[in-house]
Amino acid sequence: MATPFTKVLIVEDNDGDAMLVRKMLEGAEGQHFEVTRAENLSEATKLIGVKTFDAILLDLSLPDSHGIKTIETLYALVPKIPIIVMTGLSDETVGLNAVQKGAQDYLVKGKADASRLINSIRFSIERHRSLLEKETTVTKQKAKVITLTSYKGGTGVSSIAVNLAYTLAHVVKKKVLLIDGAGFANHISILLNLTPKCNLADICKQGEQIDHQFLSSAPTKLGDNLSVICGLLKTSDFYDINPALVKNFFEMVSYEYDYILIDTKAGLLDELNMLAIQQADLLFVVSTTELLSMRDTKFFIGTLQEFGLAEDKIKLIINREDLDVGILDTKMAQKKIDAQTYFALPNDWQLSVKASNYGKSVVEVDPKSKLSIAYKNFASKIADSNLVSFKQESGKTEVKQEKKKGMFPWG
Ligand SMILES: Nc1ncnc2c1ncn2[C@@H]1O[C@H](COP(=O)(O)OP(=O)(O)O)[C@@H](O)[C@H]1O
Ligand SMILES: [Mg+2]
CATH class of the missing domain: 3.40.50.300 (P-loop containing nucleotide triphosphate hydrolases)
Incomplete structure (x- = not known):
């Protein structure tokens, strides 16, 4: 049986960085990735509206959004898709901060090789799925x-x-x-x-x-x-x-x-x-x-x-x-x-x-x-609702009789 594709959205304005990540994913052995790229946050938002993705790789410095605000905006928009943040060498603390804001992981550009990248995507997807399952059981009440x-x-x-x-x-x-x-x-x-x-x-x-x-x-x-x-x-x-x-x-x-x-x-x-x-x-x-x-x-x-x-x-x-x-x-x-x-x-x-x-x-x-x-x-x-108790008022409301249209269509 063919391995299903993992659909990844790369949000990256730098062509070189985007190409590098695409190559690492498409060259992966035994795993199939379908990669889509958005150059900025607004393009990413549009793509998310029309396509489904298993994970998002997000550069925080984009032409239309910068720094920690980028993850905050995207996470609020798609809390159900795991996001992995990509940061430059100098801003590792930003990466940690991004995890606190909802990112599943962060990768430092130039440091992460193909296996680190692929493992991060796999674990992020799994971690996110189990987190969502737990949330569902906690928040949803049984009938x-x-x-x-x-x-x-x-x-x-x-x-x-x-x-x-x-x-x-x-x-x-x-x-x-x-x-x-x-x-x-x-x-x-x-x-x-x-x-x-x-x-x-x-x-x-x-x-x-x-x-x-x-x-x-x-x-x-x-x-x-x-x-x-x-x-x-x-x-x-x-x-x-x-x-x-x-x-x-x-x-x-x-x-x-x-x-x-x-x-x-x-x-x-x-x-x-x-x-x-x-x-x-x-x-x-x-x-x-x-x-x-x-x-x-x-x-x-x-x-x-x-x-x-x-x-x-x-x-x-x-x-x-x-x-x-x-x-x-x-x-x-x-x-x-x-x-x-x-x-x-x-x-x-x-x-x-x-x-x-x-x-x-x-x-x-x-x-x-x-x-x-x-x-x-x-x-x-x-x-057990706090509705005020219903009391009887005087008067009757008349409802016009409608023809039955269910099991017995009386004409
Ligand atoms: N509060 C009520 N006052 C007067 N008649 C009622 C009331 N509740 C039900 N009925 C009547 O009792 C009859 C039997 O009701 P139904 O719901 O078919 O009972 P069951 O499902 O127990 O056989 C029906 O004619 C129904 O309109
Ligand atoms: Mg009955």
Whole structure:
């Protein structure tokens, strides 16, 4: 296999010096260099804009920039490309100074032979790469995975997944990936009026090495902050799901988002559900205040604990809180289920169904409603953001109904 070219940009106004360096690099044995020369800083800046380089050899005394300022300017412009400074014999201290300002190394002209030059380029590229990797891990935070689930169906898991994802993305301004992990129902794309583009089966078909371009373009985008992986569509999708590859996908995208929300189908004994539960930093178990739901939730939480799931990850969410349903209000529900409530969402069937039929979040359809305010406070609580707590104002906002254009193009 041919050795790839190392692309080097020489920024040097002196023809003789530039020629010497070019000869040393192009004559190197076993290494291939592709050399480009700029005569001054402004020419270098233009070239950097149109070509990619692995390293830059920089003379500090140029017609349009002089001394330490030259490295400062270039480093600010291209912090991702290693820069090696070339100095004259008399200014070695300038070389050291340049290293403090971001250069990877310095070479004294006339003193550096071909092997010193080539080694300096190789080590600078490696050192710079590992430095960038370390910086990325330190500064980038891993996404928090929130899995939403329930034992009994119809408690509002998908509705909460959609509305929470929407509010976290568009109100709290976090980067959110919403994954429909509920099989074939495709409720997420219907609730958000999206045309399904990519699902977990498509991702598994990519294998272990998923192309970066694919990872960023595959999800369906809803504004700048919300990306969606839709549900399964074809019978064969079911057989393409491989939990190990789904897990690998979670790992690969975990630095791209602040939150990954996973909607699951009701129940437990499903490979994908189990994976989504295992991966969760927060597991939202949704219950209504109906006796059947509370019974199931109590059983479910108990079983999850038996499975060894850390107690502090399990968060009880009460949906459709309604103090007008006999004795079974939230406090009573908490007692029945034997768990602390993390958040309770009010009952608003009309708005929920309206939002679902519009293919919009409740926050868009009626931002002033009690349910929307609750979603905003719920999202703020999760993000631990300092947003002032949202209070209900009077009045309703009417949104004109738009035609569905997603899965079911109702005419
Ligand atoms: N806070 C709420 N108040 C009233 N109805 C709700 C609320 N949340 C969800 N719903 C309704 O409950 C039903 C079931 O919701 P869904 O999200 O499909 O539940 P699941 O995913 O748990 O099966 C839907 O008709 C939905 O509109
Ligand atoms: Mg659902």
